[in-house]
Every structure is written in C-alpha cells, then in structure tokens.
Amino acid sequence: MARNTYDVDESLEQEFNWGHYRRLAGYIKPYKKPISKILATIILANIAGMAGPYFTKIAIDDLIPAGNVQQLLGLGGIFILSLVLIGGCMRYRIYAITEVGQDILKDMRYDIFAHLQRLPFAYFDNRPHGKILIRVVNYINTLSDLLSNGLINLISDLFNVVITLGFMLLIDVRLTLYSMALLPVLFGLVLFIKKRQRIAFQILSNKQSNLNAYIHESISGIKITQSFAREQVNYDIFNEVSEEYRTSWMKAVKIQFLMWPGVLNISVLTTCLIYFVGIRQIGVSVSTGTLIAFIGYINNFWNPVINIGNFYNSLITATAYLERIFETLDEVPSIQDAPDAYELPPVKGAVDFENVTFRYEEGKDILHKVNFHIEPGQSIALVGPTGAGKTTVINLLSRFYDINEGSVKIDGHDVRDVTLGSLRSQMGVMLQDTFIFSGTILENIRYGKLDATEEEVIAAAKVVRAHDFIQHLKDGYHTVVEERGSTLSAGQRQLLSFARALLADPKILILDEATASIDTRTEELLQEGLQKLLKDRTSFIIAHRLSTIKNSSRIFYVAGGNIAEAGTHEELMAQKGLYHHLYQSQYDLLQAV
C-alpha cells in the first residue's frame, strides 16, 4: 500500500497474531546457552533470597525465645553469605542479559537491513524514507528492554512465584488461599488494558513514524526550504506533527500506567487481608513468627507478579512495533530471481523489446506495445519530451521494474528468466540521480567493482575526464567526500558516477542524462574518450542536449507511450518530423543565445 506523505498514517496490512511471538522466539533461540547460564545464576540467587523469611521465622519462633545466641549468630552468618551470593549473581546477570539482548537486536537489525537491500524500486517509490528508517532504528530499539531485562526477568519472576507459592503452602495452606483471593481482580485488569493499550501504541507508532518522515524530508530538502524562506511554514507543520505525537504518547502511557499501580494496590490489599485474617485468627491459627514470615512471602509473591505485569505491559507495547518490523520483513520482493532462474551467460549486447507494455499504476500505461531490436555494439540515444518514458525504458532493461506485458530480452534471454545478479553485474548504469556515498573518491568509483586496482580506477577517471579535477583535490583520490557529495559540484558528481559505471567494464552501458551538468568543453573531451569506450558495447544514452547524441547508431524519439521515430540523426532530420522539430528548436535557441 502506498504511504506517500508524512501526514498519512500507515495502516496495518496484517493483523496481530501469536505467530509474531513465535518469530521473536526464533531470534532468541540461538542464544539458548548464555540464557541458560543466566537462568542458573538467577535460580541460585532466588533460592538464596527465599531462605530469608524462613530464617526470620526460625529466629522469632524458636531461637530468640530459647535464647540460643550461638545458633542465632550462625543463622546471621549464613544470611550474610546468602546476600553476598545474591549480589554476585545480580552483577553477572545484568551484564550477561544486556549482552544477549543486544545480540538479538543486532540480528534483527541485520535481517531487516538485508531485506531492505533486496526490495525493488517500487517499494521505495511508495514510502517516505523516514518511515523506513524508523523501522530499522527506533522500532527495533524499543524491543531492547523487553529482550534484555524483560524476558529473563519474566522467567526468573515466574520461577520466583512458583517457589514462593511452594513455601507459602508449606507454612499455611489456608493463608495461601486467602492470599490468592484478589487474583481475579488482577485478571480483570489485564483484560481491560490489553486491547486498549495495543491500539494506543499502534497509533503512537504511526505518529512517531510521521514525525520521523517529516524530519527526514525536511533535512533532505533544507536547501530548497531556505532558498524559498519557508522556515516558518515548516516550523508550523513540525509543531503540528510533533503535537500529534505528544498527544498520542500521553494517551498511550495513560493506559499503560494503569497496570503497575493496579497490581500494587491489589498486593497491598492482600497484605492487609492477611494481617486482618492472621491477627483476628479468622479461619486460621498462626503464630506471630509464621504471620511475619508469611507477609515476607507475600511480598516475595507480589513483587514478581508486579514485574510480570510490567513485562506484559512492555510486551503489548512492543507488539505494536513488532508488527511493523515483521511487516517489513514479510514484504515480498516483487522483483526476484525465478525459482529456475539461470546465470545470464557473458553478454554480447543484443537487446529486444517485444510488445512491451508497462505501467507504474493501474490504468495508466507509460509504455504501450513497444518493439525494437538492437544489435550488439550499437549506441542508442533516447530522446523525447519530459515524462515520455525514456528512463522507464532503461529501468526495464535492468529489471528494476517488471513489465506488464511482452518481454525484454538480452541476447535472446528474457530478463525475468535469468538471475538478477548476473543481469545487473553485466550492465553499467548511471542513473539520473547521481549518488555519491560517504567515503573517499576512490571508494566511490570502485563501488561497483570492489577488486579494481587504484590504476584501473585512475584509468576510468581519465577516460571520463574526472582525473583532472580529482588531482586538484586536497588528497586526490583519497579525498573524503560527504554523503550525496555535497562538497562537489553537480558536474563533478556526474563525472564520478560516470567513472563508476565505466569501471565495471559492462557490456551494456546505460547513461541517463549523464552529461547534463557538465560544461560543454569537458563534455567534448569526454565524448572523445567515450567514443573509444563505447566501441563494441551496446549503449543507451538519454540526453536532452541533442548535440551529444548526433553520432549514435540510432536515435529513438520516445513519445505517446511508444517509439514515435527511429533512425540515425541524418535520417530523422530528413524525415522532418518530431526529432527534426526538437533539434531545430534547440539549434534556434542556441543561435539566439
């Protein structure tokens, strides 16, 4: 589903199911060993902790009345030792739990990132990038507490509850039954909160996502914002999105915070009840020591129950985020290798479009029954009006989108039958949006051929005339550039991505507006190098500056969803059709200038 703007809430594409917890358990499973070790220390500490109230009972009921100082001191010594043991176990537990939790989060983060790398262009076309980003970073981080402390504490707390119950039953069965009297109230509270809290946190996650998307969009577009002096409008929008986030947060925590005080109140009421029943001896007959020990166990019982309540709270909260994480992981890459896909053999460079129809959205064909055949080694120029579908043609060639009808073939192999890796690795693509990654110039050119030597990188840069400007940079090829290449000029960025496309030594070269930002003098020099390079390679060149494509083997004029005219520059000029008109108007414009 399209989520086109920051102010549109994402709707859930799949309802919550228990399977999410099973999948989460799948991430925990590889850490069985360290978790078992942690559990062993917890059990040890719990057993040591359990002995406390029992020692109190023995001291009050037996040793103090009997004045047995020696045994009393011995008991005190054991008690101190048990405290030291508990302290040591706690210290180990905190470190080990955090480590396991972070390892699990790292695995999840890796999976979601790896999956995103495989998703097709169409997925990213439909989503603000801030909404994708928040899933990899923030949503996964929200699970941190649940996975580190929450999970292990849960097991430890459950264990505590069972052991404490055992001790309580051992002391007095009736008092134990009284202690459970208010449990139904607790269940009622859980049921009351469950659905309300999940919905509240789903809304909150939407608002968080919107806020993130708006911040991301605003930072990406900061230069335009400042050039149009639109800051005040942006502050207002930000305030509005931020206010929605704040309100939804307050609503969510209002429900979330019902749980903890609720359980606490029930536990206090239970303690009062036991005091009342014990002191008044209603249906029970207990000594003072037994009553005090029992109250100790009631605390031991309710403390873990309060923790379990908190865990339940975190689980419900995390569920809203888990749904989003698994939704992303379940996004089926619409473009992927067919089960019987084979490696595309080394490409010669013949390209065929056979009755190709393509649309981005239902009901609006961008290309309609397009047919052409290209011999290996030909250079094809795509020209035509803005939005006619030139970039779309080359996107289909690399199978960035799948066509709706017909077939796209390379050397007779349908691009859908071969593996994406073998197809794309034989193509050098320079898209309209030149992207420079943070790192050195060298790393940027080497992006598509990691094993290229420095000499090969320099050779490619020389061909595209990038070498001259690179040499003059502070550290030459080792100069560090920022993400998007903001410290480079638009033309320099284009030359770099040109070199990147060439270095891979592709059999099919695709250049989309590759020279639009390059000055005419550099472009002339570039053309010389390119002519040599394009020899024996099939190439597709999209250019609005027609002077650059005059020498192409064939020129396709794309218009009306098809190839309206095709031929050499001379042939098309002689036809005096659409291409002639376009060329003439550019020529006239240049003359006028």
Ligand SMILES: Nc1ncnc2c1ncn2[C@@H]1O[C@H](COP(=O)(O)OP(=O)(O)OP(=O)(O)O)[C@@H](O)[C@H]1O
């Ligand atoms: N991801 C997309 N989703 C929906 N529609 C799209 C998408 N990309 C392009 N279009 C639409 O498809 C049509 C063809 O776009 P395309 O980028 O192929 O044109 P073009 O001929 O390369 O234009 P230009 O010369 O301006 O680069 C346009 O009308 C455009 O609005």
